Amino acid sequence: MSDALQQIVDGSRRIVFFGGAGVSTESGIPDFRSADGLYRQQWAWAPEEIISHTFFQRMPEEFYRFYKAKMLVLDAKPNAAHLQLAALEKAGRLRSVVTQNIDGLHTLAGSRRVWELHGSIWRNYCTRCGRSYTAQYIRDSESVPKCSCGGLIKPDVVLYEEGLDETVLEGAVHDIRQADTLIVAGTSLTVYPAAGLLRYFRGQHLVLINRDATPMDGQADLVIHDKVGEVLGRLTITPPDDAGNTETET
Numbered sequence: 001m002s003d004a005l006q007q008i009v010d011g012s013r014r015i016v017f018f019g020g021a022g023v024s025t026e027s028g029i030p031d032f033r034s035a036d037g038l039y040r041q042q043w044a045w046a047p048e049e050i051i052s053h054t055f056f057q058r059m060p061e062e063f064y065r066f067y068k069a070k071m072l073v074l075d076a077k078p079n080a081a082h083l084q085l086a087a088l089e090k091a092g093r094l095r096s097v098v099t100q101n102i103d104g105l106h107t108l109a110g111s112r113r114v115w116e117l118h119g120s121i122w123r124n125y126c127t128r129c130g131r132s133y134t135a136q137y138i139r140d141s142e143s144v145p146k147c148s149c150g151g152l153i154k155p156d157v158v159l160y161e162e163g164l165d166e167t168v169l170e171g172a173v174h175d176i177r178q179a180d181t182l183i184v185a186g187t188s189l190t191v192y193p194a195a196g197l198l199r200y201f202r203g204q205h206l207v208l209i210n211r212d213a214t215p216m217d218g219q220a221d222l223v224i225h226d227k228v229g230e231v232l233g234r235l236t237i238t239p240p241d242d243a244g245n246t247e248t249e250t
């Protein structure tokens with residue numbers, strides 16, 4: 001199986017990686033829909049409800065109780081998947097990472113072109129005056145974090161009922177359209193519009209690496225039901241033969 005992946009990677013120079021919460025479980029951050037994911041845990045409200053725009057506005061105390069306990073993970077380290085993707089980009093094989101994750105681990109691993117479809121826990125801003133705040137400020141605030149102007153601070157993460165950032169969306173679509181290989185990993189492909197971006201892919205190889213089956217398994221050229229960190233960790237990464245002569249596109 002992973003020989004087939006190695007062959008595909010060795011023949012590609014414009015890979016796009018499209019990932020989800022499963023990419024970070026090997027860093028100790030739980031996903032949403034696995035058996036041990038956040039959606040199976042007991043809260044007074046369903047997580048989908050808590051991390052919605054309406055809930056954030058109506059009950060910021062409860063929102064932040066959940067957010068700080070379950071989503072604001074600041075001490076996680078990149079795993080083999082994050083590190084290998086950064087190495088693939090550096091070697092000139094990978095164009096960009098498109099992620100549904102909000103944990104910032106791709107950037108921490110050294111990836112440079114990362115489209116964070118759902119934003120990042122590392123950016124926060126005042127909903128009244130726009131002032132920026134660090135993630136540590138949010139963590140250390142009591143209950144609901146407030147700005148010096150008195151406004152409510154919101155993490156720069158896309159909540160249910162909110163739209164995706166247009167620049168990020170356009171960048172991700174552009175790269176997926178140009179990709180020769182699309183590796184989709186660690187995502188249940190059930191969160192839209194993110195999952196819908198796969199339809200823009202017109203390249204040669206669609207690879208799916210996911211522990212559980214996904215709705216796209218039947219359409220992929222290669223399906224690997226295994227841990228993404230372990231699978232990518234086994235890849236040998238070499239630059240394309242003509243590296244250095246490649247035209248780059250922005």
Ligand code: NAD
Nearest residue numbers: 020021022031032033100101102103186188211212227228
């Ligand atoms: P999901 O929870 O719906 O699905 C995760 C998928 O990853 C599952 O199908 C599971 O089988 C698979 N998986 C888990 N660990 C894996 C591993 N080590 N290797 C391979 N596959 C593995 O996640 P989703 O599709 O990304 O949608 C959830 C939403 O929740 C996203 O929008 C994301 O923003 C958000 N989220 C983000 C984080 C994070 O930033 N780390 C964590 C939880 C949820």
